[in-house]
Amino acid sequence: MRRFVISIIILSLIIISAFSLPIYFKKTTLELTQKIDEIxxxxxxxxxxxxxxxxxxxxxxxxxKKNIITVFVNNDEIDHITYSISRLVPLLKYNNISEFSSNLSYIKILIISIYIDDIPSLSNIF
Amino acid sequence: MAIVFIRTLILYLLVLIGVRLMGKRQVSELQTSELVTTILLSNISIMPIQETSIPLFYGIVPLLSLICFEVILSFVCLKSSKTRHLISGRPKAVINNGVINQKLLLDLRLSVDDLMAQLRQQQIFDIRDVELAMLEINGTLSVYQKFNSRNITTQMLNIKDTKENNNEPQFIIISDGTIIEDNLNLCNKNKNWLDLILKSENQSLKNILLMTSDSKDNYVLIPKEIKNS
Known part of the structure; x- marks a missing residue:
C-alpha cells in the first residue's frame, strides 16, 4: 500500500510538471520573441x-533562462541558439545588418520551435 | 516532458499487449507486466547514458513512470481478479484426467516436444503418469501425478509424526564467518549458545565457513580450509 501511494504521488508530480512545462516554455518564448521584436x-x-x-x-x-531550459530540452538545440546569439553583437558592430537580421529570424524560429516541440500534440507524440 | 510521458505510457501498453499476445512460452518465470517493465527499463536507461545531448530527465521521467505503472498495476491486479486475469492470464490445464488438451496446446503454441521437455524436468518420463498438468501464468508446468505414480509419503505409509522421526529444517547460523542473527532467532538460539558450541569445537567465528542448526541442537559446522590469520 505504501509503495502504491508513493507511486501515485510520483506519477502525479510527473503529470503536473509534464503539463505545466509547456506553460513555462510559452511564457519564456513570448518574452524572448518580444525582445527579438524590440531589436x-x-x-x-x-x-x-x-x-x-x-x-x-x-x-x-x-x-x-538557458540553465533551466537545458534540463528539459535537447542540448543540441540549446547550443545552436547560444552559438547564434553569440554572433549577433559582432555582426551589428561590423554593420552586417542583413546577416544580423537573418540570424535574428533564425534564432526566433529556433526559440519558438522549443515551445512548439514540447506541446503534447498528436503530431509531436507520433 | 509531456511527450516523453505520453510516449512512455503508449510504449508500456504496447509492449504489455505485445508480450501478452506472444503468450506464456515467451514469458517464463517473470509475470507479463514485470517482463515488459524489465525490457523497457533496460533500454530506456541506456538512451540518456549513450546520448549526452539528451537531458537526463528524458531518462528519469520514463524510468520513474514505468516503475510507478508497474507498482500501480500490480496493486490493481492484487485487488481485482479481472484485471489480474486480463494482464497475466489464467493457468491452463494442458493435461486433464490424463488426456492432453490438443486444442489448448495449439492455442498456446506449445508443441508436444515442449510439453514433454517440461514433464521430463519434473522427472516424469511417461505421459501416462500424469493426471493433471497446469501451465501456470509464469510459463512453468505444475504436474499432479496419477495415484500409482506418486512418490510414497509418510501419510500413505501411515507413519505418525513423532519427535524422533521429524527432522526440523536447518538454518544457516554462520556464513563465511558472519553470524546470521535472524536465523539464530528462528531456531531459538542465542549468541551464548553459539559461543559454547564454538568453544567446544575449538573454533573461532572468523574461521567458520558454514554452520547450520535446527532448534534441537543438531548442527553442522564446516571450518574454512584456509584459515584467516
Whole structure:
C-alpha cells in the first residue's frame, strides 16, 4: 500500500510538471520573441546603439533562462541558439545588418520551435 | 516532458499487449507486466547514458513512470481478479484426467516436444503418469501425478509424526564467518549458545565457513580450509 501511494504521488508530480512545462516554455518564448521584436524595431529605425544594448539584454536574458531550459530540452538545440546569439553583437558592430537580421529570424524560429516541440500534440507524440 | 510521458505510457501498453499476445512460452518465470517493465527499463536507461545531448530527465521521467505503472498495476491486479486475469492470464490445464488438451496446446503454441521437455524436468518420463498438468501464468508446468505414480509419503505409509522421526529444517547460523542473527532467532538460539558450541569445537567465528542448526541442537559446522590469520 505504501509503495502504491508513493507511486501515485510520483506519477502525479510527473503529470503536473509534464503539463505545466509547456506553460513555462510559452511564457519564456513570448518574452524572448518580444525582445527579438524590440531589436528588430530598433534596426528598422536605424537606432544601432539601442539595438546593441537590446541585443546584450536579450543575450543575458537567454543565458539566464538557458540553465533551466537545458534540463528539459535537447542540448543540441540549446547550443545552436547560444552559438547564434553569440554572433549577433559582432555582426551589428561590423554593420552586417542583413546577416544580423537573418540570424535574428533564425534564432526566433529556433526559440519558438522549443515551445512548439514540447506541446503534447498528436503530431509531436507520433 | 509531456511527450516523453505520453510516449512512455503508449510504449508500456504496447509492449504489455505485445508480450501478452506472444503468450506464456515467451514469458517464463517473470509475470507479463514485470517482463515488459524489465525490457523497457533496460533500454530506456541506456538512451540518456549513450546520448549526452539528451537531458537526463528524458531518462528519469520514463524510468520513474514505468516503475510507478508497474507498482500501480500490480496493486490493481492484487485487488481485482479481472484485471489480474486480463494482464497475466489464467493457468491452463494442458493435461486433464490424463488426456492432453490438443486444442489448448495449439492455442498456446506449445508443441508436444515442449510439453514433454517440461514433464521430463519434473522427472516424469511417461505421459501416462500424469493426471493433471497446469501451465501456470509464469510459463512453468505444475504436474499432479496419477495415484500409482506418486512418490510414497509418510501419510500413505501411515507413519505418525513423532519427535524422533521429524527432522526440523536447518538454518544457516554462520556464513563465511558472519553470524546470521535472524536465523539464530528462528531456531531459538542465542549468541551464548553459539559461543559454547564454538568453544567446544575449538573454533573461532572468523574461521567458520558454514554452520547450520535446527532448534534441537543438531548442527553442522564446516571450518574454512584456509584459515584467516
Amino acid at each position: 528588430n524595431i530598433n534596426i528598422k529605425n536605424n537606432n544601432k546603439q539601442e539595438a546593441i544594448s537590446k541585443t546584450y539584454e536579450f543575450s543575458k536574458f537567454w543565458h539566464d
